[in-house]
Amino acid sequence: MDLDERKVKILQAVIRNYLETGEPVGSRTISKYTDLNLSSATIRNEMADLEEMGYIIQPHTSAGRIPSDKGYRLYVDTMMEDRVREVDEKMEMVLEKADKVEKVLKQAAKLLAANTQYAAMISSPTYHRNKLKFIQLSRVDDEHILAVIVVEGNIIKNRIIDVDEPLSEDTMLKLNILLNTNLCGMSMQDINLGVITLLKEKAGIHSQLVAGVVDAVADAIRADEDLEIYTSGTNNILRYPELSDKQKASEIINFFEDKKPLSDLVRNTLEANEESNGIQIYIGSETPIQSMSDCSVVTATYRLDEGVEGTIGIVGPKRMDYDHVVGAMKSLMDQLGTIYKRE
Amino acid sequence: MDLDERKVKILQAVIRNYLETGEPVGSRTISKYTDLNLSSATIRNEMADLEEMGYIIQPHTSAGRIPSDKGYRLYVDTMMEDRVREVDEKMEMVLEKADKVEKVLKQAAKLLAANTQYAAMISSPTYHRNKLKFIQLSRVDDEHILAVIVVEGNIIKNRIIDVDEPLSEDTMLKLNILLNTNLCGMSMQDINLGVITLLKEKAGIHSQLVAGVVDAVADAIRADEDLEIYTSGTNNILRYPELSDKQKASEIINFFEDKKPLSDLVRNTLEANEESNGIQIYIGSETPIQSMSDCSVVTATYRLDEGVEGTIGIVGPKRMDYDHVVGAMKSLMDQLGTIYKRE
DNA sequence: GATTAGCACTCTCTCTTGTTGAGTGCTAAC
DNA sequence: GTTAGCACTCAACAAGAGAGAGTGCTAATC
Numbered sequence: 001m002d003l004d005e006r007k008v009k010i011l012q013a014v015i016r017n018y019l020e021t022g023e024p025v026g027s028r029t030i031s032k033y034t035d036l037n038l039s040s041a042t043i044r045n046e047m048a049d050l051e052e053m054g055y056i057i058q059p060h061t062s063a064g065r066i067p068s069d070k071g072y073r074l075y076v077d078t079m080m081e082d083r084v085r086e087v088d089e090k091m092e093m094v095l096e097k098a099d100k101v102e103k104v105l106k107q108a109a110k111l112l113a114a115n116t117q118y119a120a121m122i123s124s125p126t127y128h129r130n131k132l133k134f135i136q137l138s139r140v141d142d143e144h145i146l147a148v149i150v151v152e153g154n155i156i157k158n159r160i161i162d163v164d165e166p167l168s169e170d171t172m173l174k175l176n177i178l179l180n181t182n183l184c185g186m187s188m189q190d191i192n193l194g195v196i197t198l199l200k201e202k203a204g205i206h207s208q209l210v211a212g213v214v215d216a217v218a219d220a221i222r223a224d225e226d227l228e229i230y231t232s233g234t235n236n237i238l239r240y241p242e243l244s245d246k247q248k249a250s251e252i253i254n255f256f257e258d259k260k261p262l263s264d265l266v267r268n269t270l271e272a273n274e275e276s277n278g279i280q281i282y283i284g285s286e287t288p289i290q291s292m293s294d295c296s297v298v299t300a301t302y303r304l305d306e307g308v309e310g311t312i313g314i315v316g317p318k319r320m321d322y323d324h325v326v327g328a329m330k331s332l333m334d335q336l337g338t339i340y341k342r343e
Numbered sequence: 344m345d346l347d348e349r350k351v352k353i354l355q356a357v358i359r360n361y362l363e364t365g366e367p368v369g370s371r372t373i374s375k376y377t378d379l380n381l382s383s384a385t386i387r388n389e390m391a392d393l394e395e396m397g398y399i400i401q402p403h404t405s406a407g408r409i410p411s412d413k414g415y416r417l418y419v420d421t422m423m424e425d426r427v428r429e430v431d432e433k434m435e436m437v438l439e440k441a442d443k444v445e446k447v448l449k450q451a452a453k454l455l456a457a458n459t460q461y462a463a464m465i466s467s468p469t470y471h472r473n474k475l476k477f478i479q480l481s482r483v484d485d486e487h488i489l490a491v492i493v494v495e496g497n498i499i500k501n502r503i504i505d506v507d508e509p510l511s512e513d514t515m516l517k518l519n520i521l522l523n524t525n526l527c528g529m530s531m532q533d534i535n536l537g538v539i540t541l542l543k544e545k546a547g548i549h550s551q552l553v554a555g556v557v558d559a560v561a562d563a564i565r566a567d568e569d570l571e572i573y574t575s576g577t578n579n580i581l582r583y584p585e586l587s588d589k590q591k592a593s594e595i596i597n598f599f600e601d602k603k604p605l606s607d608l609v610r611n612t613l614e615a616n617e618e619s620n621g622i623q624i625y626i627g628s629e630t631p632i633q634s635m636s637d638c639s640v641v642t643a644t645y646r647l648d649e650g651v652e653g654t655i656g657i658v659g660p661k662r663m664d665y666d667h668v669v670g671a672m673k674s675l676m677d678q679l680g681t682i683y684k685r686e
Numbered sequence: 687g688a689t690t691a692g693c694a695c696t697c698t699c700t701c702t703t704g705t706t707g708a709g710t711g712c713t714a715a716c
Numbered sequence: 717g718t719t720a721g722c723a724c725t726c727a728a729c730a731a732g733a734g735a736g737a738g739t740g741c742t743a744a745t746c
Contacts, residue, residue: 028709039718039720041720041721042717044709045711045718048711060725061724061725062707062708062710062727063709085626134483136479136481136490138477146499148481148501150483150489152484156503157619160497234599234600235592235594235597238596239589246581246582246587249581250581253578253581253596254578369737369738370739370740371737377698380696381690382689383690384689390739390741391740401739403698404695404738404740405695405696405697407737407738407739640704
């Protein structure tokens with residue numbers, strides 16, 4: 001049995017209809033909806049075939065059909081493109097530039113959630129590929145040193161380092177010079193343990209104290225802990241009956257609160273998108289996250305600047321308005337891409 | 344009609360029972376539960392009185408009684424104390440000290456939510472009363488200056504300041520000295536616009552450029568925007584049937600996501616608790632937040648160190664286990680109070 | 687006079703039973 | 717290959733019948 005043009009049309013009609021109404025779609029509806037001019041009986045036969053092929057499912061014997069994951073997949077892969085273009089311009093989400101990246105991202109998540117009516121998340125960008133611009137150590141008091149690290153894109157990391165005994169002015173100065181001359185210009189991901197050991201040897205550091213400080217600085221540079229994830233519109237989940245029973249809703253809400261699985265998702269996306277820069281759609285059981293198997297997850301990588309990348313994600317029911325979501329994501333990515341360009 | 348001892352006992356029994364079961368409590372249950380040795384008929388008469396006095400409510404004619412807000416209030420004010428003590432020791436929540444305050448707070452929220460099975464929030468501490476320890480301006484590149492501000496308790500704020508033309512090494516040095524000598528030791532809340540103007544006059548600054556930098560630093564000091572609020576256990580809301588219908592649940596979830604009303608609540612609590620250092624309980628319509636009128640909100644002020652204070656909050660159904668919540672809060676406040684004491 | 691037993695009454699909840707309507711699959715006719 | 721027609725299925729809704737928990741009131745009891 002093959003998927004001829006008529007079957008495709010019918011499948012498309014079923015999916016479109018189901019996306020709109022959320023109700024199983026019957027043969028009579030299709031017969032009226034499409035321009036195929038076929039009676040419901042014929043449609044019924046075709047639908048039986050489509051079901052056998054695994055594209056649609058019957059929730060119970062005497063109900064209409066709903067798309068299966070496989071059906072959605074086909075839709076997303078081959079039937080969607082043509083519509084996206086129409087929608088593209090209609091997307092109205094205007095990001096205001098704010099002084100802090102953080103604020104812009106929060107705003108972006110909020111806009112995306114409001115625009116799509118699904119749950120949205122956005123990660124703070126990672127800076128692995130960014131270059132170190134400037135390191136500064138300063139004495140806070142006898143037992144504490146403050147290390148400030150500025151990265152390309154004016155990202156600031158800082159850390160308080162505990163020391164047992166005060167460092168002399170002279171040592172501090174030397175340390176500052178040592179760190180700056182050797183590390184500035186390197187990208188974050190290149191500063192690994194090896195580089196640091198090498199650096200220490202080269203400079204001939206003997207003092208345990210100084211070595212400790214250098215290690216702490218290196219640690220602060222590599223620290224990846226500041227991957228923030230902003231979420232918005234979690235409550236939108238409750239809009240969709242198929243997700244709003246307590247068990248499922250609870251899992252999803254939990255997922256949005258617990259940054260752990262979210263950051264896994266982020267990493268996933270970043271890797272998958274290394275260069276493709278596309279939008280990923282995970283339908284139902286395709287998602288990498290167990291507890292999301294009743295949802296669809298759409299992720300994409302945004303790029304604020306060269307090497308400054310993060311992830312946007314949307315979680316909604318499988319009968320998500322994929323066209324709209326993809327359009328909204330693209331629009332948002334565009335805006336995020338230009339907003340900091342002038343720097 | 345007055346609230347004699349017997350009525351109090353009955354009311355107490357009704358409330359206790361309702362807190363446990365969540366079901367309206369009938370006269371027969373009370374008659375068996377209490378040691379009053381009264382028949383259900385007598386209890387019925389008393390309950391009719393209690394209802395007339397507004398302490399309990401009958402959801403419908405042939406149901407048992409449930410506590411009214413007024414009933415809960417009486418319970419919380421006068422009947423609770425004796426039980427708290429028993430429970431107090433049983434609270435097992437062990438906070439691990441982490442290098443970043445942020446982590447500890449996230450952990451605290453998580454523990455509190457897990458321990459109580461309600462939704463928990465905790466705000467990052469405010470530092471208004473803390474003293475400025477140290478300011479450092481450094482040149483990042485020709486158009487950017489980095490200002491790092493360290494506050495007592497080793498809180499670090501930083502800000503990138505845009506400048507139109509580069510500042511000379513000499514000016515930078517002078518600025519650093521100016522800021523440090525004049526502002527260090529002052530508490531955050533004391534550094535207002537007046538102080539800054541005075542400072543500028545005293546130093547005889549004429550350059551527009553330098554004045555701009557000083558303003559930016561002052562602004563960074565006063566910026567209050569970094570009031571973070573961590574939440575946990577939002578999904579616990581769905582455990583309680585009286586809150587889990589879509590409308591209500593959605594509002595509550597939204598409340599937990601939108602930091603705005605949360606931070607109002609935080610400020611409220613901090614003010615109310617200026618010195619009392621107690622725990623506030625808002626029952627139903629008593630809460631300052633409209634959308635929470637079906638909930639009870641319990642808030643308290645924790646103190647990490649002198650002047651470093653923040654707010655803990657719990658949101659749950661009105662039939663919350665107040666004893667437990669108050670106990671857990673106290674335990675958490677104690678732990679938070681000691682964890683950073685050594686600094 | 688306070689307490690209690692007894693009883694009629696009320697109201698929710700659950701279970702059962704029909705009924706409706708949307709939808710199907712199959713067969714026979716076009 | 718397409719369609720009309722028909723028997724069949726199943727979820728959803730509504731109506732009705734009990735059961736059960738609880739009440740309020742009255743009259744008897746301590």
